[in-house]
Amino acid sequence: MKPLLFANGRVVDPSQQLDEVTSVLVQDGRIAGIGRDLGNPDGADVIDATGWVIAPGLIDVHVHLREPGQEDRETIATGAMSAAAGGFTGICAMPNTDPVIDNQGAVGFVKAKGEAARLARVYPIGCVSVGQRGEQLAEFGEMAAAGAVAVSDDGQPIMSSHLMRTALEYARTFGIPVADHCEDMPLAAGGAMHEGIVSTRLGLKGIPAAAEEIHVARDIILAELTGGHVHLCHMSTRGSVELIRRAKEKGLNVTAEAAPHHFSLTHERCDGYDTNAKMNPPLREAEDRDAIRMALADGTLDCVATDHAPHHYDAKEREFDDAPNGIVGLETALSLALRELVLSGLMTLPKLIERMSCAPARLWHLPGGTLRPGSVADLALFDPAASWTVDPARFRSKSRNTPWAGETLPGVVHATFVAGRRVFSAADLGPRRHPTGA
């Protein structure tokens, strides 16, 4: 493969405190060098990145790819395509498929499908419990050997404190995190949205913030008991942020993520029974959204993760109570983060790359998240100053469920590279995104 020279872009790599206009040389799928005077070694193909940001590819530790079992919503290949279109080079697939990914054979299936797609890297997550039934530990060792990078029963909280304790203890053997969906089930049962003034007006059963916070508090206490690595999924409340802040002050092995919809939207978005605003955890109050943003800025929350949840269009076209939770996340995540976190002045662009690339790679021990010479050449090229209008019909994802249809967002991804190979190009694939001016 000919070397590739990404020339004259703004290279943003917080892993080496780099933010300057320079060039990146890629050879044999790895970063070969960074600098202005790389010349044109071995007749490298030159990609003019003038005006664009060159960053380590984004990494999402929380996506639902629906395969096996729900391929009408998404497949591993379409999910990996959607990821590439959003600037992601690595995605971690939650195991709540049908059947669930609770054994080494199933982990191998996800990994093989991901490799065959040759798009964004797909990392399987294995179940914590057999069948996600919350009873018996799944075979972490065999799943890790087959490629699982973490374990989770996501979609279902691990309600049994005993199971969570043993999972955290046992996962230490393999150095993998236990990612937990924090929701006290009896307290949240039947809830369709955040419990507050909007649920009161709409006559929908609410899920109190306490349902998440009780579970977060328990997981933190068990992390302290076991020394295991607990990763808290899709944090949505200011109370959770406070608990995590205290846990980190104590030096506990706790990491946490937040989803773009939780730092962008609030429960008022459910008005009119808009099922594209139905999530679990639900959209919360402005104070919660602001606390999530601040926590991403100060590092209390380690990373952005989309909770990418594709649904067939007619599944969302129904009564709010009966509609499924979640939205397509991968193709809007970078733009929302730019708008809500960077353009709002809360953090710098390098800080955002840290939250969306470096931190997930570092905390979950994944390749990428850096442009250091010798590391994998996973890169995202985007123009943070350009904007585009969200047209769900042009999503690379199989699904269309998004609350941002028709909105103009900043940040256009121009190309995504995995191991030095182009896996997405806005130019090649036609005008998916309609630039609407600088």
Place this chain on the structure above:
Amino acid sequence: MSPATLGKDLVGLEHMSAEQITAILDTAEPFKEVSERPIKKVPALRGKTIVNLFFEASTRTRISFEFAEKRLSADTVNVQAAGSSVSKGETLVDTARNLEAMRIDMVVIRHGSSGAAQFLGQRIRSNVINAGDGKHEHPTQALLDLLTLRDRFGRIAGLKVCIMGDVLHSRVARSNIWGLTKLGAQVAVCGPPTLLPSHVADLGVTVFRRIEDAIQWADAFNVLRLQLERMTAGFIPSLREYNRVFGVTNERLSKAPKDIVILHPGPMNRGVEIDSDVADGPHSVILPQVTNGVAVRMAVLYLLAGGAPDWATAGGDA
């Protein structure tokens, strides 16, 4: 658009103006008289097709709508769907499209899911009237409650009305809160905290923890039905204790500084939320509510079909 125009649908009172609500009540006045005639029929909706689409069991509301429709000379079809659309196997959107394809003029919908009426209204051209959606709204019930209060007191503004009981699960309560507050009444709720919505005070209502306090304050009580399944779901320990602590009894009412007018949307659980001697007593307006229900529903149907409020006055003989 005049302020009294209702728009296409009647989904709830939350987004209606005081003028619109008053227009419905005023339009209901002449329709009351239609039901007192030997021949209880006017031709206002002749040739209109109305489907009463009930996904939940209902006797009173369905019959009341059907009488209202028939007394306006509409052609009506009743659809009693077993359970929700989901258990029936057809989605609500498909049901909506099928109704649309049959070129009907109006749909009266009762559904177990909050938002179902609005969902339907956004997807079909026909007028949609909400006959109760989940825990959201039951606007015609609140309108008939308002009409009954207005009959009794001659006004709504300044009245003190306390809604008693299971506000959490009640669409009647929400519609009443909006309707009463928009017309200038003061509204309170009283019930066990387990059966009050978490943010009910933010709707602009006073919260009484004890019925004894509500009795000192109120001009009227709107007593909600306590569903028996609230006990098994753990919201209250027992119906007996509920009656002891929150039941509307003559013994309690006797301590009121003035006679409290009693409303109940029905069906009643005598001896649970309300004692028989209160329900059947001199200050109960429970049966006038039922009578007014037909008139209010006639008014709503008539106005949504495009009738003008002033025409309704003359429309009795049209």
